[in-house]
Amino acid sequence: MRADARRNRARLLDIAQQVFATEGLAVPIDEIAKRAGVxxxxxxxxxxxxxxxxxxxxxxxxxRLTDLAANTATGDPGEAFFTYFRCMIEAGSVDKALFDTLAVSAGVDRDAILAASRALLTTLGELLTRAQAAGAVRPDITPADLKAIMAGALAMERQSGGEPGRMIDIVCAGLRAESEAPTRSESGRVTPSG
Amino acid sequence: MRADARRNRARLLDIAQQVFATEGLAVPIDEIAKRAGVxxxxxxxxxxxxxxxxxxxxxxxxxRLTDLAANTATGDPGEAFFTYFRCMIEAGSVDKALFDTLAVSAGVDRDAILAASRALLTTLGELLTRAQAAGAVRPDITPADLKAIMAGALAMERQSGGEPGRMIDIVCAGLRAESEAPTRSESGRVTPSG
Amino acid sequence: MRADARRNRARLLDIAQQVFATEGLAVPIDEIAKRAGVxxxxxxxxxxxxxxxxxxxxxxxxxRLTDLAANTATGDPGEAFFTYFRCMIEAGSVDKALFDTLAVSAGVDRDAILAASRALLTTLGELLTRAQAAGAVRPDITPADLKAIMAGALAMERQSGGEPGRMIDIVCAGLRAESEAPTRSESGRVTPSG
Amino acid sequence: MRADARRNRARLLDIAQQVFATEGLAVPIDEIAKRAGVxxxxxxxxxxxxxxxxxxxxxxxxxRLTDLAANTATGDPGEAFFTYFRCMIEAGSVDKALFDTLAVSAGVDRDAILAASRALLTTLGELLTRAQAAGAVRPDITPADLKAIMAGALAMERQSGGEPGRMIDIVCAGLRAESEAPTRSESGRVTPSG
DNA sequence: TATGAATGAGTGTTCATTCAT
DNA sequence: CATGAATGAACACTCATTCAT
Incomplete structure (x- = not known):
């Protein structure tokens, strides 16, 4: 691949990244091209x-997130897990496209992404398991839960206009907490169609 | 208003509700009309x-949610709050359109909706304040946080394929927990643009 | 026909008349109905x-115009013709719909209208012939020309923002004038497509 | 601009010109495209x-008309004015779209068009003034009248099925004529709404 | 290889007309 | 008879994608 072609490709990824992150997927390709100057x-x-x-x-x-996860090595397993969790959410909370992917458009089925996604969750799952072994995370959480938890934490951060990180604190507290018998009401449900 | 007109309107709301909830806002109006049989x-x-x-x-x-909130009256303030919180999330978790509204398309600015939204949060805020006074919810949460917290809990439930309510438990636990000094890392950030 | 039905019909004609005259034929039927209160x-x-x-x-x-023409009887044939000509143009110049009919949408082919139109032109033609016999109008004008001349005078009056009647004066002067050998250029034409 | 693009643009202008001129502004864009072969x-x-x-x-x-006006230079001011007047009307009389613009849809307010229109009337006004100074046109006509007069002459030519130019003759004669005290009737008006 | 002109299926919306109430 | 709800063909316009230059 020629040098200028490689440069164009990188620039396009970068610009599209920003544009999609800021304005969502509805932006036309023409706009991406114009902003990238191609x-x-x-x-x-x-x-x-x-x-x-x-x-x-x-x-x-x-x-990128997977690489970060792999490199997050601290003495304390709990700290490793929570540190990484925080980083990921903070990264994602300013990125509408990533958020859409993880939280909304669950419809991206391409193999490469599924594989990468699995790899990420595997790495993250290891951090989780070790943290649980150390007693830093409640034991009933499974690696499969992580995607949903991340999506939720992301949504909180995006919505919250306040100081960054406060919402993450709440989720982390929930992950740390002893699992109590929850207050559960089976009556008075709201059904979606009323 | 004529009987058939009222029927059609109700049916349209219902169908559109379902279709938007399932497939998102991109569904054409023609499709809505066809499915509603009009x-x-x-x-x-x-x-x-x-x-x-x-x-x-x-x-x-x-x-609907506001009505439910107003009618949620239990002796115990904590139970009232958590019961209602659960109901709302469970109602919303099967509703992509509502989710989009609360979590994603923050761009709906119509007065009626803003007013209704404010009313809902006011009612909910009262439940929260009483629960905090009773010591059932950590004191640093503000009514203004509720929207983000709800959006997050909704996202978790939507993503989670597992048994309904588990994700809500985590969030509730986080709301109940004592606010500890969180493990906070200022290094190792992932910046969105890489 | 019931009394209220007749009243409705008359009212509709009246309102539609005004609305079309003011805003042109593009106004939806719903609007006509609403303004007529039916x-x-x-x-x-x-x-x-x-x-x-x-x-x-x-x-x-x-x-209406034909009736007026039939009743326009003055001693002087020239005065009869010009008086009537003036009246018609002044009537039409405030009526966009009539103008459209006569001047633009030459596409109204209904029998009743054609017949009425012919009757009008016949009556008008008689006024013309008599005026020509009296020497008040140049002799090369034919009754068949009258429609075009009227359309033109109408257009002038509509366009002219100035005092009503001035444009009609010009046309009347042209009708009165001796037919001179006109200054005619066969060169320097502008072809429409350039 | 690429050669084929320029060709397409020119062809579109040409076709749309013809189609609008023949059938009016109601023709759908799809039709224009189809006829232009794009x-x-x-x-x-x-x-x-x-x-x-x-x-x-x-x-x-x-x-185009303005260019023509600027180039119309004859020794005799009266001939210059009438020659040009004739050319313009003959050009416009086969063009429904131009006619609509000047005569009917007075609603085109774009700056470029207003400016061009003003330029045209300015040029034409100079021809008029010179012709009046030479005694070839009656003195009470003002440059501001020209638009209405043109619109009227256009309407006459469009309506007239006969030999081209006869209607123009009438208008020209009216412009040339001495302004006489017109036969004016203030009675016997037809009011538009009956 | 880069460009951007050309394409046309698809979408939201209007409005003349029909017909159940 | 009066009403206005229902209908759907028609239209202006967008945008992902292809291909001539």
């Missing part, structure tokens, strides 16, 4: 469809 | 724009 | 299509 | 809205 054709040379571009972005993000 | 024109007779239809749905949901 | 169905009971409503209006106008 | 999108690439397309046509026409 022609529409160039976008399609590097990414065969708009979805492919978006998936490339997501893949990139997931891989 | 012509396109009928949709537009009742709701002047697609956005108006969506807003009518949201308004309907918020008002 | 339901849409009532409009369609009296006039089977929108075009039929419009044609009824035009017919009404043409007949 | 896709709908191509129309919108060159003209962002239907109105913009129409305005481009009108602008084109006005500029």
């Amino acid at each position: 022609g529409i054709g160039t976008v399609y040379r590097h990414f065969p469809t708009k979805e492919a571009l978006f998936e490339a972005i997501v893949l990139d993000r997931i891989q | 012509g396109i024109g009928t949709v537009y007779r009742h709701f002047p724009t697609k956005e108006a239809l969506f807003e009518a749905i949201v308004l309907d949901r918020i008002q | 339901g849409i169905g009532t409009v369609y009971r009296h006039f089977p299509t929108k075009e039929a409503l419009f044609e009824a209006i035009v017919l009404d106008r043409i007949q | 896709g709908i999108g191509t129309v919108y690439r060159h003209f962002p809205t239907k109105e913009a397309l129409f305005e481009a046509i009108v602008l084109d026409r006005i500029q």
Whole structure:
């Protein structure tokens, strides 16, 4: 691949990343091309469809997060887990596209992303298991829960206009806490269709 | 209003509710009309724009939730708060449209919805304050935090494929817990743009 | 026909007349119905299509003008013709719908209108012939020209923001004038497509 | 701009010119595109809205006429004015769109068109003033009257099925004539609403 | 290889007309 | 008879994608 082609590809990923993160997936490809200073054709040379571009972005993000997870090694297993959890949420909370991916558009089924996603959750699951072994996280949480928990924490941070991190604190507290017999009401449900 | 018109309007709200909740806002109006068994024109007779239809749905949901909140009266303030919190999340977790409203498309600015939203949060805020006075909820949570917390809990429930309510438990535990000095790392951040 | 039905029909003609005259033919039937204070169905009971409503209006106008022409009897033939010509243009110049009919939408082909139109032009033609016999109008004008001349005078009056009647004066002067050998250029044409 | 793009744009202007001139502004954009042999999108690439397309046509026409006016230089001021007047009307009389603009849809308010229109009337006004100074046109006509007079002459020519130019003769004669005290009747008016 | 012109299916919305109440 | 709810063809416009230059 020629040097300028590689540069274009990187620049496109970068710009599209920002634009999608800020304004969501509805932004037209023409806009991405214009902001990146290239022609529409160039976008399609590097990414065969708009979805492919978006998936490339997501893949990139997931891989960064995985790398971070792998490198998060502290003496204390609990601290390792919570530190990493915090970093991920803080990273995602300013990124509408990543958020959409994790929390909303559960419809991205590309193999590469699924594999990367699994790898991320595996790594994260190890941090979790070790933290649980050390008694820092309540034992009934499973690695499979992590995706949902992350999505929720992300949503909290995005919604919260207040100081960053406060919402994460609440979730972390919930993860740490002893599992009590919850107050559960089976009556008075609201059914969605009324 | 004529009987059939009222029937059509109700049916449209219902169908659109389901369709938007399941497949998101991208579904064409034609599709809504077809599934409701009416012509396109009928949709537009009742709701002047697609956005108006969506807003009518949201308004309907918020008002139901507010009614529920007002009627949630138990002896124990903590139980009242948590019971209601649970109900709301469970109601919303099967509703993509409501979720979108609360969590994602923060862009619905119509007065009626803002007013209804404020009313809901006011009612909920009262439940919260009483629960805090009774020592059932950690004191540093403010009524303004509730929206974000709800959005997060909703996201968790939506993502979680497991037994309903487990994710809510985690959040509730986090709300109950003593606020500890959190494990906070200022290093090792992941910046969104890499 | 019941009294209220007759009243509704008359009222509809009146309102539609005004609305079309003021705002042109693009106004929806719903609007006409609303302004007339009746339901849409009532409009369609009296006039089977929108075009039929419009044609009824035009017919009404043409007949009024014909009646006026028939009653315009003065001693002097020239005065009779010019007086009537003036009246017609002044009437039409404040009526966008009539103007559209005569000047623009030459596409109204209904028999009743054609007949009425012919009758009007016949009557007018007689005034013209008599005026020409009296030497008050140049002899090369034919009754068939009258429609075009009227349309032109109407257009002038509509466009002219100035004092009413001045444009009519110019046309009348042109009708009175001796036909001179006109200054005619066969070169320097502008072709429409450039 | 690429060669094929320029060709397409020119062809579109040409076709739309003809179609609008023949059938009026109600023709759908799809039809224009089909007749021009291009896709709908191509129309919108060159003209962002239907109105913009129409305005481009009108602008084109006005500029042609202005160029013609500027180049109309004859020794005799009266001949210059009448020659040009004739040319303009003959050009416009086969053009429904231009006619609509000048005579009917006075609602085109775009700056470019207003400016071009003013330029045209200025040039024409100079021809008029010179012709009046030479005694070839009656003195009470003002440059501001010209638009209405042109619109009227256009309407006459459009309506007249006979030999081209006869209607123009009448108007020219009216412009030339001494202003006499007109035969004026203040009685016997026809009011528009009957 | 990069460009951006061309394409056309798809979408929200309007409005003349029909018909159940 | 009057009403206005229902209908759906028609239209302006968008945007992902292809392909000539």
